[in-house]
Amino acid sequence: xxxxxxxxxxxxxxxxxxxxxxxxxxxxxxxxxxxxxxxxxxxxxxxxxxxxxxxxxxxxxxxxxxxxxxxxxxxxxxxxxxxxxxxxxxxxxxxxxxxxxxxxxxxxxxxxxxxxxxxxxxxxxxxxxxxxxxxxxxxxxxxxxxxxxxxxxxxxxxxxxxxxxxxxxxxxxxxxxxxxxxxxxxxxxxxxxxxxxxxxxxxxxxxxxxxxxxxxxxxxxxxxxxxxxxxxxxxxxxxxxxxxxxxxxxxxxxxxxxxxxxxxxxxxxxxxxxxxxxxxxxxxxxxxxxxxxxxxxxxxxxxxxxxxxxxxxxxxxxxxxxxxxxxxxxxxxxxxxxxxxxxxxxxxxxxxxxxxxxxxxxxxxxxxxxxxxxxxxxxxxxxxxxxxxxxxxxxxxxxxxxxxxxxxxxxxxxxxxxxxxxxxxxxxxxxxxxxxxxxxxxxxxxxxxxxxxxxxxxxxxxxxxxxxxxxxxxxxxxxxxxxxxxxxxxxxxxxxxxxxxxxxxxxxxxxxxxxxxxxxxxxxxxxxxxxxxxxxxxxxxxxxxxxxxxxxxxxxxxxxxxxxxxxxxxxxxxxxxxxxxxxxxxxxxxxxxxxxxxxxxxxxxxxxxxxxxxxxxxxxxxxxxxxxxxxxxxxxxxxxxxxxxxxxxx
Numbered sequence: 001x002x003x004x005x006x007x008x009x010x011x012x013x014x015x016x017x018x019x020x021x022x023x024x025x026x027x028x029x030x031x032x033x034x035x036x037x038x039x040x041x042x043x044x045x046x047x048x049x050x051x052x053x054x055x056x057x058x059x060x061x062x063x064x065x066x067x068x069x070x071x072x073x074x075x076x077x078x079x080x081x082x083x084x085x086x087x088x089x090x091x092x093x094x095x096x097x098x099x100x101x102x103x104x105x106x107x108x109x110x111x112x113x114x115x116x117x118x119x120x121x122x123x124x125x126x127x128x129x130x131x132x133x134x135x136x137x138x139x140x141x142x143x144x145x146x147x148x149x150x151x152x153x154x155x156x157x158x159x160x161x162x163x164x165x166x167x168x169x170x171x172x173x174x175x176x177x178x179x180x181x182x183x184x185x186x187x188x189x190x191x192x193x194x195x196x197x198x199x200x201x202x203x204x205x206x207x208x209x210x211x212x213x214x215x216x217x218x219x220x221x222x223x224x225x226x227x228x229x230x231x232x233x234x235x236x237x238x239x240x241x242x243x244x245x246x247x248x249x250x251x252x253x254x255x256x257x258x259x260x261x262x263x264x265x266x267x268x269x270x271x272x273x274x275x276x277x278x279x280x281x282x283x284x285x286x287x288x289x290x291x292x293x294x295x296x297x298x299x300x301x302x303x304x305x306x307x308x309x310x311x312x313x314x315x316x317x318x319x320x321x322x323x324x325x326x327x328x329x330x331x332x333x334x335x336x337x338x339x340x341x342x343x344x345x346x347x348x349x350x351x352x353x354x355x356x357x358x359x360x361x362x363x364x365x366x367x368x369x370x371x372x373x374x375x376x377x378x379x380x381x382x383x384x385x386x387x388x389x390x391x392x393x394x395x396x397x398x399x400x401x402x403x404x405x406x407x408x409x410x411x412x413x414x415x416x417x418x419x420x421x422x423x424x425x426x427x428x429x430x431x432x433x434x435x436x437x438x439x440x441x442x443x444x445x446x447x448x449x450x451x452x453x454x455x456x457x458x459x460x461x462x463x464x465x466x467x468x469x470x471x472x473x474x475x476x477x478x479x480x481x482x483x484x485x486x487x488x489x490x491x492x493x494x495x496x497x498x499x500x501x502x503x504x505x506x507x508x509x510x511x512x513x514x515x516x517x518x519x520x521x522x523x524x525x526x527x528x529x530x531x532x533x534x535x536x537x538x539x540x541x542x543x544x545x546x547x548x549x550x551x552x553x554x555x556x557x558x559x560x561x562x563x564x565x566x567x568x569x570x571x572x573x574x575x576x577x578x579x580x581x582x583x584x585x586x587x588x589x590x591x592x593x594x595x596x597x598x599x600x601x602x603x604x605x606x607x608x609x610x611x612x613x614x615x616x617x618x619x620x621x622x623x624x625x626x627x628x629x630x631x632x633x634x635x636x637x638x639x640x641x642x643x644x645x646x647x648x649x650x
Contacts, residue, residue, distance in 0.1 A: 037148050038158045041139040044147070045160040048135040052162050056137050060130060062107060065467040066455075067129045073469075074103055077174070077182050078110060080212040085112050088187070088205045092198070097189035098126065102142050104181045105356075106133040124164065126188060137161065141169035142184050149173055149181070151203045156191040166190055170198035172206040177214045177242075177251040178267065180354065185209065207236050207254055214253050218242035219315060221250055224272065224283070226297070226310040233294055233311050247271045247280035259299070275300045276310075287312035331378035335371060337515035345372070345502035353380045358452075358472040358497045360480070363504030366555030369475035370435060372504060377431040382471055385430030390423050393439035400444055405451075407460035424457050427470040437497065438478030438489060445490045452496050472497065479627050503631070507550040507557060514542065516554070520561050535565065538576040544588045560584060615643060 050057065062070065071078065081101050089099045089112045098113025108130050134143030138160025145152045151172035157165045171186040185206045187198050215223065222243040227233050239256035241249050249270050252260060260275075273280055277298040286295055294309040332346045349359055353376050361369045370389060377387045395403050406422025424432065434440070440448070451457055452472070458465045474497045483489035507513070521535040537545070550556055564579040577585065614633060622628035630640045 037144060037150075037152050038139060038154065041134060041144045041147070042160055044134060045138040048138075050135075050138045050160060052138075052160060054161070055163070056125075056161065060125065060136055062129050062131065063467075064129075067107075067109075069467065069469050070103060070107060071109060074109060074183065076213065076216070077101075077103075077209075080216065081174075081183075081185070081209050082110060084205050084208050084212070085110065085185070088185075088201060089113075091201055092187055092189070097187050100126065100142070100186040100188060102132060102146075102184045102186065104146070104183055105131070106143050106146055106184070107131050108142075109183070124167075137164075140164065141171035141188070142186050145171040145173050145184050145186075146181070151199055151206075153199050168198075170202050172199075172203040174206045174209050175254070177210070177217070177253060177257075179257075182213075204236050211236065211240060211253050214240060214242065214251055218251050221315065222284070222287075223313040224310055225313065226256075226299070226308045228306065228308055230294055230309045233309055239308075241272065243272055243280075245280070245284070247273050283312050284314065287314045331375035332372075335368075335375050337519060338512040339505065339510045341503075341505040342510065342512075345504060346375075348500060348502055349376050350379070352500050353471070357499035358474065360498050360501045361473065361475040361504060362479075362501060363475075363477065364506045364553055365477045366553035367504045367506055368554045369504055370433065371554075372502075373431075373433045373435075373473045373475060376473060377433075377471070380431070380471065382430050386427055387431050387433065388423050388427035388470075389433040389435060391435045392444075393436040397441050400441065401447065402460055404444065405447065405457055405459055408463045419459070419461075419463075422457060422459060424451060424468055424470075425466060428468050430470055432470040432472055434472070434474045434497075436476055436478075437474040438476035438480055438483060442490065445493045449490065449493045449496060452493075479625065482627065507553040508548075513546050516557070517542070517545075517561070520558055521565075535568075535573055535575060538574055541575070541577055541580075541588075548588055611643070615640070 078101070085099045085101060089097075092099070098111055100108055100112075101110040102108050108126065108128050111127060131137075132140055132142040134140065134147055137143055139154060140159060141152055141154045144154065151170070153168070153170045155168050159165055159167060159169075167188055168191045169186060169188040171184050173181055174183045174185060176182055185202050187202050222245065224241045224243060225233050225238050226241075227235070227238045232238055237255060239259055240253040241256045242251035244250060249260075249267055249272055251267065260270075271280075278295075286293075291314075292311070294311045297308050297310050299306050299308050332350060336343055336346060345361075349372075352359065359373075359376065361372055363369050373389070374387060377383060390404070392400070402420065402422070404423055406420045406425060408419045451468070455469065456465045456467045478489075480489055480494050480498070484491040484494040507516075510516070517537060521537075552559070560580065561575075563581055564575045567579040568575070580588070615629070618629040618632045619626075621632065626640060633640065
């Protein structure tokens, strides 16, 4: 009979958690029974073109270089998962199982297994670097848990591929405190050796990893541990919220998130004092007097009051009194001045910025495309890595290849003796921003496409191919789809960089003009000659500026305000007409032409006539560009074509 080895990490927290799970049968949540999950997975497997008697297909295994990069990206997840995996393995050792950690894409990063089963596992690619995405392997616990977003068990012939029928696999997702999927924890073994509590064990272990990640992330913040039972504090079932000193909720584990659900709580904005019957100061005083003694709180929970026990953990700092923790607003929030179109674009990029999806920003010159790109980088998990911006229109054609891809010594006349790694390699680990990519020569587009496909760079003059990893953001004022259709831009490159396209509105279309001006006037460096550092624009002038077309957009506005600021006399705070450049004064004083759309109905314009006038104006303003005209009118290109075609002569 198999004897359990002593735990590798005899931590009471682990031990208590697993003992509690094994003492009771685990029941699958009624919202998602295994049969439902398996049925949906089989449908997806068939749709992917897999055959039960066939083999796995697709990109099944990453290269050694890709695996190293993957492990580096997920080092925090690995460091917190391995101790839990070791303890989990001790619980299932007798059943000849292996414990597996996969990343958010289903690539296996770490395995810990029974020697009797490891050989079989290797033969079916249950090893590091193998991908177990559902579209490649069919129904399996890792891939299916990724898609379903919850713990699943796949037994024997529930696997889609016949060659996996000897397996029983159980997996549970691991999530960050903001809900992002980080990876999957899995227990796999032969069907007849399955552990009776696998789903409960692996789900508990996943929650433990999540808690460890949360506590590390907020090691310098106050943490409130709570449970309805005094004995529940310190177990995997406890709720944990991270707080600033003034009580703002900065993070929450899965159990705490369930308590906050339905209460319109927002991380970084909601104060714990809104939910409990005690002031933050009193919580801190209790932690100082009785640090290990839970206190009883009344907590607003789903519109009712619940009684909980809570323990407050305060980080050790010197001096003794904690400094308030500032609320971290991401860089995208800092740029948000209230325009609905801009906010819509920002909301979209937030959803994809930490995923392997390229972003394409379109908008007029000066509309703030690079500002948005930098904000995306600074808000992402790559913010501590390089942000490399390249203006494709500003590099001479004969130098762009060397600039992007680097070169070896002696690659061409004038090349530096030591060579150059190139801007693409400089972006490794961070973000590559290709501004005005529509102006990139076609020959360079071909090479760039190869880099994006292979994720490696070969410098000019030969040399070793080097793997690169970067988030890709492109920007252009051109209409790339039309350029691709006309053959002026490679269509395959267009579809490669067009993961998510967002459109930045020009300044004349934004509703937050006054807020933008106010932000630009807040620059303390450029306000140095004004002691109060408070500047404003005269009301009449501001109204005229709001009506102005601003062909240079934000770039032009910033230049105008910089000049006006320099024209101010000492101790002068109001920018007025005489502070502006003469060329702008002339344009601002020109009368604004009345729009035909504002003409009274008595003028004889019916709705159809007004529509025709609006279309003609939009086409004239866009110089015949259908896409731009459609955006101006707020309709699709197809709708605009339908309205134009009947007007065309037959």
